[in-house]
Amino acid sequence: MIVGIFSKKRSLWIDAVLFILVIGLIYAIMHLGKAMVAPYTPSGASKPLDLSIWKLPYYAGLSVLRMFIAFAASIIFTLIYGYLAAKNKVAEKILIPLLDIFQSVPVLGFLSITVTLFVSIFKGNSFGLELACLFAIFTAQVWNMIFSFYQSLTAIPKELSEAADVMKLNWYQKMIKLEIPYSMMGLVWNSMMSFGGTWFFLAASEAITVLGNTTILPGIGSYVAEAINEGNMRAIFYAIIAMIVVIVLIDFLFWKPVVAWAQKYKLETISSGVVPTSFVYGLLVRSNWFKYFWIALAWPFKLFGMFLNFLAKLTTASRKVRKQPLTHLIGKIIGGGIVLYILFILLVYLKMLYHVLESTPSSMYWTIFSDAVLTLIRVIIAVFLGALWTVPAGVAIGLSPKLSRFFQPIIQVAASFPANLIFPFVTILFVHYHMSLSYGAIPLMMLGTQWYILFNVIAGAMAIPKDLLEAGEIFKITGIKRWKKIILPAIFPYLITGCITASGGAWNASILAEVVQWQSTTLTCKGLGSFISAATGIGNWTGIILGIAMMCLFVVVINNVLWRVLYRIARDKFSF
Amino acid sequence: MAKDILTTHNVFRFFETKEGGQLPVLSEINLGIKEGEFVSLLGPSGSGKSTLLRIMAGLIKPSSGTVAYLGERIEGINPGVSMVFQSFALFPWLTVLENVMMGLEDKPFPKEEKRERAIKMIDIIGLDGFENAYPKELSGGMKQRVGLGRALVSEPDILLMDEPFSALDVLTAENLRRDILDLWHEGKIPAKCIVMVTHGIEEAVLMSDRVVILSKSPARIREQIAINLKRPRDSKHPSFEKMLDRIYSLLMQPEKKQFYPDQNIKDELIHFVAIGALTGFLELLADFKEKQDLYALAEKLSMEIDDFVPIVDSASLLQFTKVETGDIELTKKGFEFAEASVLDRKKIFKEQFVANVPLARKILTVLESKSNHHMNYEFFEDMLEKYFSAENVEKQIDTLIDWGRYSELFAYNEVSGQFYLEQGEFEIEEEKDEN
Incomplete structure (x- = not known):
């Protein structure tokens, strides 16, 4: 399929359009990049954003740029961390448990610390804030990617690895020729999911109140924050539309082509029927011009590769003696x-x-602990309610190819969409109907996290062996019995996986969901999330540290006690 | 014949048990492979023949002893070898040409020359026209041709082949075997010698100049047989068949008792054999009514030695059959078992199981000694870890569970991970609860 692709079917107009697009892209990056290193004064309020709709593409562009810079950093870090963990026995013993902990850490809780840290390093320049935001995005997506890479590396078939050894590949050649290609599919899928999941953190970290200052980075998240302050409903609406457009465009222009390209690395030994394709990828590989662009883009990497190869040769040679x-x-x-x-x-x-x-006075521990219990209850209810509607919906979609073809793309966008942009609408309702946020925080948490459950349930329903369903029909197992005997056991492992992800997301969301604001009205409720938010706002360091520690503790304990046990049951008893 | 290209000197390989003990896998391997020689390593499954091949390649380090290439001791990967793998081990994201070129990755040639050499090699192995195909588009036989091409393109002195035909269907394997033999005798294979691991006796006799027969756990060289039959060899020729018969009875002959750390468990590995297969085998023997030649029997059942030997071994272990000088016959118990009803069979099996498998007795004693008659999986795992490698421990326990369940000697609950003695209604009630 991909053979000789560069030489075939060239077309002038495609080349021309691509050329203009690429130049435009370069210009946009430079232009946006300038905004990132603009002087910044932490004292007093930052320059308010312009809520005009015409400014929106610019802000959205900045947000997108942030996402991609953080993503590039994530990839590099993933390769190094995963490689070390898989290759070095000692490193593995430290890095893998560490990964487990970092995965459970509430990213948003740390934002306050990183913001102050980076701002103090880059005094007088918004670059520090920028870095803090990038760091938040990075930490929100990188662990998942590392885990996938590490798992792929450890799952490389022994004979493939032996073949590489017998052919005397050095470690660099082995990495480039075997290990990274082997991990590619997993890496691409996980990157895509992680990338989608981090819009939430981007939106949250572009406008954050630390030590009494609201720091603002121009972007789509801060645009919404400003709109909330001014009570400008229309601007929020525009921002939501822009966000959807951005998500769909990135999927179309970036992920679809990447997935189509990565098909090459699919680990199948026999051809399978349906292959994901991409319109854009098709254009690119047929464009002659893109080939040269690619070569020009790739040479620094090639040079770096040659350097690594040289290094690898040296180390291999020294290993002999x-x-x-x-x-x-x-x-x-x-x-x-x-x-x-x-x-x-x-x-x-x-x-x-x-x-x-x-x-610290001992009463504070008690406060934090009771807050954590309250939030825990909300998390559990949010996950439970989420599962309640997603299980029937997911099964219906998963069992019907027609429905799944229609709903999958919509759900994908919904899952990527940062739920915090919708918070204001819900907040207005709460304010209007005087509803307590103690309960209201639960639907807010659900907004962002239920999609994980839905995704997994759909995947589970799709994976139910067809003969099992047919056997059910023949033995006339219908109605409730069908659910109890066939469907629920079959999707159980998937449901658990979805719930684990959703509960992690809900903890993170609690930091935003337990304190919401509309114009000058601020709704809040007792809980660990609001505690951390409040501590961050007034710069109570002890509070921040204890709050985050408590959240980590809760997440880790619950992961290990509840979810892991359920997961083991799911794996042992309900797997095919 | 000329000098030795590859030699192993007193090679031992131990497996470290969890408790710090050492289990021998390979013992005292002294081999010399000469220029122009095609040598087969033949042995029952789990005999460590693949380990030996990997030691020759330098992929695995011997625990003691040395491997030398052209008289020089090797450290790390053997510079003179190339290898063909059972699973082909092709890179699925590379085309046939790119896969073959991988064999030259460490060579200093310019890319153009690598390409030319690879194309030439692809022609030799009969894949011209498929240069730009991906492995997933090829049949198994063609994949293995790519594997061969990749191994040969670097013109290694030694070609190692690890069961190169066992993942192929019968006809494809036959075709590839013939082609490789032809290339080898026409001098088109640029290697100076070939070492092949196989479990096919016929394959070994057909292809090689010398067959090295390995014994089981630990593998030592039991016998080396030079095959001086005229080439091309005809597998129907009497002298060919005589050779097969000779090797077969050698492999089937009970070996002299070996050293085991605990004499109670000396009867070592019980093979994982499904009860159904065992029963079917015994029924078949009962139908024949008389002694059977093992080689002929395997042929009749068209079974590979790796599948056949475990069944014969298990039947003999349980004293259902007796093997003598390459012949097998049913014992009295064996006849009884074959003729019995389904329920009676379980009883007979139980008797033989307890009487002849020390591990079964041990499990029974442990369970009986406990007041609740339950014992954890881990307990038996720990017990066996002293004697077997981790991989074998699991297989052993799986077999014991299977046989135990069949004979109703003891039961096992996978969810709780416990062995227990069945006590009438009680467990059934519990089962009901779970559903």
């Missing part, structure tokens, strides 16, 4: 040094923590 105890000793000294350094850092942190804890 490794018998010398000296290099061994040096390796051990370096390794020991790193361990000592980490221990030292830990010690410093523990000391800091001790001081914080010492100076």
Whole structure:
């Protein structure tokens, strides 16, 4: 299919259009990039955003640029972290549990810390804020990607790896020729999901109140924040439309082509029927001009690759004469040094923590704990309610090819859509009907997280073996019995996976959902999310740290106690 | 014949058990492969022949002993080898041409030359026209041709083949075997010697100049047989059949007792054999009514030695059959079993199981000694880990569970991971609850 693609069917107008598009893209990036390093004064309010609709594409463009920069960083970090974890036994023992913890950390809780940190580093420049925002996006997406890469690396068939060894590939060649291609499909799918999931964090981190200052980065998230302040409903509406357009466009222009390209790396030994295609990818591979553009774009990477290859050759050559105890000793000294350094850092942190804890009144622990329990109850209800409607809906969609063809793209957009942009509409309702946010926070949490459950249930329903359904029909297992005996057991593992993701998302969302604002009215309710928000706003460091720690603790404990047990049952008992 | 290209000297390989003990996998392997030689390594499954091949390639380090290439001891990957894999091990995202070119990845040639060499090799292995196809578009036989091309394009001195035909169907395998033999004798294969791991006796006799027969756990060299039959060989020729028969009885002969750390479990690995297969085998033997030649029997059932040996071994272990000098016959119990009703069979099986498998007795004793007659999976796992590799432990326990369930000697609940003695109604009630 892809053979000789560059030489065939060239077309002048395609080349011309692409050329204009690429130049436009470069210009846009430069233009937007300038805004990112603009001078910034943390004292007082930042320059308010212009809510005119004509400014919206510019703001949306900035947000998109942020997403892609963070995404590029995520990929690089993923490759390094995953590779180390898979290749080095010692590193694996540290990095993989660490990954587990980082995955459970509420990203938004950390925002306050990173914002102050980066702003203090880049004084007088909005670059610090920019970095904090990028960091939030990065941390929201990277762990999932690393996990996928690590899993692929450890799942490479032994014989393939042996074949590479017998052919005497050095580590760089092995990585480029075997390991990355092998992981490509998983990496692409996970990247796509993670990327979609991080719009929420982008929107949240573009406008955040830290230490009494509302810091604002121009972007679609801050546009909505400004609109909320001014009570400009129309602007919010525009922003939502813009967001949908952006999500659909990125899918069309970026993910679809990437997925079509990655088909090459599908790990099948026999051809299968349906292959995802992409209109844009088709255009690109047929364009002669794009080929040169690609070569021009790729040469720095090629150069870097050659450098790595050179390095790999050196290290492989030195390995042959490794018998010398000296290099061994040096390796051990370096390794020991790193361990000592980490221990030292830990010690410093523990000391800091001790001081914080010492100076905290014990009543505060109780407050935080009871807040956490309240939020936990909300999370559980949100997941439960989410499952309640998504299970029948997901099964209906998954079992009917017609429905799934229609709904899948819509659900995909809905899942990527940052729920916090919808919060204001719901808030207005709450304000108008004087509804307590204690309950109101639950639907807000659901807005963003129920899609994960829906996605998984659909996948589960699609995976039910056809003969099982047919057997059910023949034995006349219908109605409730059909659900109890066939469908629920079959989708159970998928449902659990969806619920785990959804509950993680709900914890994060609690930070935004337990405090909502419309113009000058602020609704709030008791809970860990609102506690962290409040602590962040007034710069109560002890509160922030304890709040985040408590949230991590809750998430980790619940992941390990509840979800892991359910997951094991799902795997052992209900897997095919 | 000339000098040795590849030699192994006193190669041992141990497997470390969890408890820190050492289980021998390979023992005292001394081999020399000469220029122009085609050598087959033949042995029952799990005999470590693939491990030995990987040690020759430098993929696995021997626990002790050395491997030398052209007289020089190797460290790491053997510079003189190339390898063909059972699963082909092709890179699915590369075309046939790119896959073959991978074999030259570490060579300093310019890309154009690599391409030319690869194309030439593709012609030799009979795949011209498929240069730009992806592996998933090829049949199994063609995939293995790509694997061969990739191995040969670098013109290695030693070609190693790890069961190269066992993933192919009978006809395709036959076709590829003939083609490889032809290429080898026409001198079109640029390697100086070939070492092949196989479990097909006929394949070994058909192709090689020398067959090295390995014994099981630990593998040691049991016998080396030079095959001096005229080429091209005819598998129907009497002298060919005589050779097959000879090797067959060698492989089937009970070996001298070996050293095991615990004499109670000396009867070692019970093979994973499904009860249905075992029963079918015994019924068949009962129909024949007389002694059967093992080789002829396997032929009749068209079974590969890897599938056949476990059944014969298990039947003999349970004292249902007796094997002597390449012949097999039913014992009295065996006859009884074959003729019995479904329920009676379970009883007979139970008797034989308890009487002849020490592990079954052990499990029974443990369960009986416990007041609630339940015991955790992990307990038996720990017990077996002293004697078997982790992979084998699981297989052993699976077989024991299967046989235990069939004979109703003991039961096993997968969800709770417990072995238990069945006590009438009680467990059934519990089962009901779960549904």
